[in-house]
Amino acid sequence: MIKRKLILIMENKPGALVRVVGLFHQRGYNIETLHVDSVKDFSTYKDIEKKLETKFEDNQISRLTIETMVSDDLMRQILRQLNKLIDVIAVSNEETTYLKGVLLDENLL
Amino acid sequence: MQALHDEGVELIFGYPGGAALHIYDAIFRQDKIDHILVRHEQGATHAADGYSRATGKPGVVLVTSGPGATNAITGIATAFMDSIPMVVISGQVASHLIGTDAFQETDMIGVSRPIVKHSYTVFNAEEIPKIIKEAFYVATSGRPGPVVIDIPKDMTAPDNLFDYSYPEEARIRSYNPPIEPEQNQIDRAVEAILISKKPVIYAGGGAIASNAEKELLELNEIIDAPVTNTLMGLGIYPASHDRFLGMLGMHGTYQANMAMHNADLIIAIGARFDDRITNKPSKFAPNAKVVHLDVDHSSVSKIIEANVAVFGQVKNSLKLIKETLEKKLDSYDPFVLQPWHDQIKEWKSLHGLNYELYKDESDDHPILPQAVVQHVHEITNGEAYVTSDVGQHQMFAAQYYHFDKPRRWINSGGLGTMGFGLPAAMGVKLAFPKDEVVCITGEGSIQMCIQELSTCLQYNLPIKIININNEALGMVKQWQDMNYGGRHSESTYQNSLPDFIKLAESYGHVGIKITKNSDLSESLKKAFAMKDKLVFVDIYVDPSEHVYPMQVANGSLENMWLSKDEQT
Numbered sequence: 001m002i003k004r005k006l007i008l009i010m011e012n013k014p015g016a017l018v019r020v021v022g023l024f025h026q027r028g029y030n031i032e033t034l035h036v037d038s039v040k041d042f043s044t045y046k047d048i049e050k051k052l053e054t055k056f057e058d059n060q061i062s063r064l065t066i067e068t069m070v071s072d073d074l075m076r077q078i079l080r081q082l083n084k085l086i087d088v089i090a091v092s093n094e095e096t097t098y099l100k101g102v103l104l105d106e107n108l109l
Numbered sequence: 110m111q112a113l114h115d116e117g118v119e120l121i122f123g124y125p126g127g128a129a130l131h132i133y134d135a136i137f138r139q140d141k142i143d144h145i146l147v148r149h150e151q152g153a154t155h156a157a158d159g160y161s162r163a164t165g166k167p168g169v170v171l172v173t174s175g176p177g178a179t180n181a182i183t184g185i186a187t188a189f190m191d192s193i194p195m196v197v198i199s200g201q202v203a204s205h206l207i208g209t210d211a212f213q214e215t216d217m218i219g220v221s222r223p224i225v226k227h228s229y230t231v232f233n234a235e236e237i238p239k240i241i242k243e244a245f246y247v248a249t250s251g252r253p254g255p256v257v258i259d260i261p262k263d264m265t266a267p268d269n270l271f272d273y274s275y276p277e278e279a280r281i282r283s284y285n286p287p288i289e290p291e292q293n294q295i296d297r298a299v300e301a302i303l304i305s306k307k308p309v310i311y312a313g314g315g316a317i318a319s320n321a322e323k324e325l326l327e328l329n330e331i332i333d334a335p336v337t338n339t340l341m342g343l344g345i346y347p348a349s350h351d352r353f354l355g356m357l358g359m360h361g362t363y364q365a366n367m368a369m370h371n372a373d374l375i376i377a378i379g380a381r382f383d384d385r386i387t388n389k390p391s392k393f394a395p396n397a398k399v400v401h402l403d404v405d406h407s408s409v410s411k412i413i414e415a416n417v418a419v420f421g422q423v424k425n426s427l428k429l430i431k432e433t434l435e436k437k438l439d440s441y442d443p444f445v446l447q448p449w450h451d452q453i454k455e456w457k458s459l460h461g462l463n464y465e466l467y468k469d470e471s472d473d474h475p476i477l478p479q480a481v482v483q484h485v486h487e488i489t490n491g492e493a494y495v496t497s498d499v500g501q502h503q504m505f506a507a508q509y510y511h512f513d514k515p516r517r518w519i520n521s522g523g524l525g526t527m528g529f530g531l532p533a534a535m536g537v538k539l540a541f542p543k544d545e546v547v548c549i550t551g552e553g554s555i556q557m558c559i560q561e562l563s564t565c566l567q568y569n570l571p572i573k574i575i576n577i578n579n580e581a582l583g584m585v586k587q588w589q590d591m592n593y594g595g596r597h598s599e600s601t602y603q604n605s606l607p608d609f610i611k612l613a614e615s616y617g618h619v620g621i622k623i624t625k626n627s628d629l630s631e632s633l634k635k636a637f638a639m640k641d642k643l644v645f646v647d648i649y650v651d652p653s654e655h656v657y658p659m660q661v662a663n664g665s666l667e668n669m670w671l672s673k674d675e676q677t
Contacts, residue, residue, distance in 0.1 A: 011283055015218060015230070026223055054282045080407035086227040086247060089283040098406075100285040 315379015
């Protein structure tokens, strides 16, 4: 088990963060660090906006950075479970990104 | 209420209370949606769940805040574990009181969070139509599941008016469940099918959720593989079909478990390799490649690694596999499967279940619970909707009632909720008043939601309750017999059971007691002949009977107990 970093972007709605954190707790994974910010600069998310045919606006989107200790297999399962949360738009580790049901072999976040 | 009507809702199950009173007043002042008043909120959720499983439409529940909401939790968890679409509307204390420990305040969103697909709180009344539209969309699409909408009382106040319009469609940019599979995944699945000599189709509840019975049957007309169903999948493939193996898993048939263990290809369709299926995952089907069709990414390769994953509505995936396979028929010869079919036939004749127990009507032995289920199957021509509770009777029903159609077998598979059967049967009966609805239960489970007998009287629901009474918590007792040296810790009631006949009569229903094997057939026929009455049939069965086959703990699928003293 090594420390791994996950990045998520999700809708900035009440209750969204607790769903993410709850998912870790429910399965017994410990969160080492957690950072949440409201996204102001969308320039790096142009690809995602295009793929989802949407336009992000101020205060709509949060960006989370989570560090956690897990194995490879668990990492994949965590990514998939996070991706399943309705408010999560995309979740990424260093190599892959889940963008709403679609697995992409690149780090979009 | 207008939004629910616009969504096409016809039936709501619920229980009123302070925080929901504005909504209940609106129910009183309309006549488009019927409301069924249950006796306990758990009953409302199970009834909505049963309605949903039988019809495929989402079940709708309305409860008040606090205890109303928390009483609904078991039913929500039941629906969540079995991926049943349900929308639960819970009243909440007025916005300005939230967080003050107000009367009947509970953080319903917080309490229900791990057991819902999604949840909503209404912060502005004008959001109600949009939230209801989204809630139904989320509950019914992708992998279905329950959705909670928490509505503070002031949001439904009559003076809180807004311009109403119901959205045409729900679009959630952060939610996009897969529908159409990708062709390259289909091609890989077809390749695996073409080279397989020992394939098994393993179909579960997801195939029923996707209404894929026709597609599955048509695909297997080409492949000609043996088919097994999970507890949740029973009915998706006709039980009377030659290629049907029966249920697999912990109490699955010998031939189904042997076929899975020895297969070279497992085609998993809307099934999730639950621990009651795989036994010890590291020993599971050692020679099999796995093709996994599912709508949920997180179900694939979770427990058993899939060699080919096909994401999409399994109905569409099956159709596309068939079309692709048809183009390559030249290179497929179903006759290569003949040795495999012969092998399965041998297994079946060796340790298959005895489906003719009911023919023995002698009084030399007590009533066998398996024979009860077989009688019910005979009398109802195998066409009844059968709900069950949880325990030995559930397994006997799953093994011995042969379901030829999907959505006829209604049980709590994932969560294993005792008390599910009776309220679920109410939901089914309300959806299909002309069809036979049977609740196969036990004296333990039925007492967990027995109060709903009153609801059955109010709405005249002539369900047949088959109470397989062994005067003990049978499945618990079986485990204690097998694993705990026969120490029956707290699994018997020491002569404290109610007189179920008087109990049924006190609710205005009919009760019939059966204690002798020779009476079984006649008395059951009499019960089913009373078409317009709820009949509670209390049947005293052999208390020492166990459910077999049973998987040997931590073994592979081929390690089974076949009887009390016989192991594979």
